[in-house]
Amino acid sequence: MKILSESQIKEIAEQMDCGMRCYHNTKTNKLLFFPVELDFEDEVNAEFWQEDIEELENEATNYLEVEKPESHDSFSMMQEFANSTSLDTKFQDKLITVLEMRKPFANFKTCIDNSDYREDWFRFKSNWMQKWVKDHLKMNLEE
Template sequence: MNLTEKQIAEIAEWLDCGMTCYFHRPTGEIEWHPSQEDHMFDPEPWEELIEKIENDWGNYERFEKLDSREGFEVMENFAHFISDLKFRERILDRLSNRKPFQNFKILIDSSAYRQDWFDFKKEAYIQYVKRIIEERE
């Protein structure tokens, strides 16, 4: 499976948005739709695309977003990436309490590290997509 860096970044971006992505090997086209596991998923607007993929399933590679355990690990890794020890401890404290994802987001969104988090998470998703590609080759 030969994907360009641009295609890998595109898949990573869609996964970060909660989408399920499909790479069509013969054409290099990337398709995506909301995760069908999401309780809010409405299949009606996506029926044509889902049918297209199902009818040519053997030519598609499927990519799914990080599961909650992997997402938690990315947040933990980000905490250890931060050089500000006081803020690092605040992140780790939030991650060790109830509702870690929500509390992490609240803390990061109101901090000077917001853009650092977005950049870190983007790179984590790119590495995740690359790891999937390597495992499938």
């Protein structure tokens, strides 16, 4: 198996964050991406993705799906950010509070979007997702 480059790891993380399913060919390192909600019955979608779909079907044993984090993992990511030392204590307390309330994902997003820490969150999330991809690939390729 070839080792993925940092740019490929980043691409997988970004595509997953945009709602794409990601597949990695463990022999060639080729990456395939499909929308999570791809409707194969829709002729336009099926035609657009047909070549990649056929490749995935024909070489299924060589492709590994890089699964996106589950909601409890995403919640842990938000908690890690909320507990980071780079935040001022007032905002940190606010994030911790919204994570304890109903609808923590929506409340966290609103809180971040209306703060001076929005770019810090995106950097943190990008790094966290890239680590997730690396860990996921390492774990699945060792099996």
